[in-house]
Amino acid sequence: MSRAIHVFRTPDRFIAGTVGEPGDRVFYLQAIHDSRVVSVMLEKQQVQVLADRMGLLLDEVHRRFGTAIPPEETDLADLSPLVMPVDSEFRVGTMGLGWDSDAGAVVVELLAVSESEVDESVVLDDVDEGPDAVRVFLTPEQAREFALRSVRVIAAGRAPCPLCGEPLAPDGHICIRTNGYRRGATFGHAVEPTEEN
Numbered sequence: 001m002s003r004a005i006h007v008f009r010t011p012d013r014f015i016a017g018t019v020g021e022p023g024d025r026v027f028y029l030q031a032i033h034d035s036r037v038v039s040v041m042l043e044k045q046q047v048q049v050l051a052d053r054m055g056l057l058l059d060e061v062h063r064r065f066g067t068a069i070p071p072e073e074t075d076l077a078d079l080s081p082l083v084m085p086v087d088s089e090f091r092v093g094t095m096g097l098g099w100d101s102d103a104g105a106v107v108v109e110l111l112a113v114s115e116s117e118v119d120e121s122v123v124l125d126d127v128d129e130g131p132d133a134v135r136v137f138l139t140p141e142q143a144r145e146f147a148l149r150s151v152r153v154i155a156a157g158r159a160p161c162p163l164c165g166e167p168l169a170p171d172g173h174i175c176i177r178t179n180g181y182r183r184g185a186t187f188g189h190a191v192e193p194t195e196e197n
Helices: 044-065 140-155
Strands: 005-008 013-019 026-033 036-042 088-100 105-112 133-138
Touching: 005 026, 013 140, 026 044, 026 133, 036 105, 044 088, 044 105, 044 140, 105 140, 133 140
Parallel strands: 005 133, 036 088
Antiparallel strands: 013 026, 026 036, 088 105, 105 133
């Protein structure tokens, strides 16, 4: 069966977002052009990697080609949530990222999880065989906005433990740095020091 490749050459939006409460969030990427909306599901770490690599790619494009790139301090213009209802096309397995110098665009390709190993030739290519994909062309401004928004979406989850970096849950956290004791819990009573002690 031939693969479906959803191509967005001039997207109105390309954003990361979540559905659910912190600690139980599902992450999505959404590409939107006019009334066409394509959503894909992925892991939080994949969003982080894509945002980080996109920032590095923009810096490299500026260094190599002198292309004007928006600064990291850019204000976010799009703080709107995902378009609802979210209907995921697939779960992302492999991601590709590149620069199209002819179009002056960052190219993002998201490939569906596949039971067979993905041949590199299917990434950023139009071959008939391979997993379904979403391919998005972003201006440098859109790419910078995507990276900045993604960092904000990731940070909106549970706060990290200051000792081990794992997410803190509302009912406590078993921290490996405290030998398994639950942070914030009392295991006995403390004696206040006095002048007699």
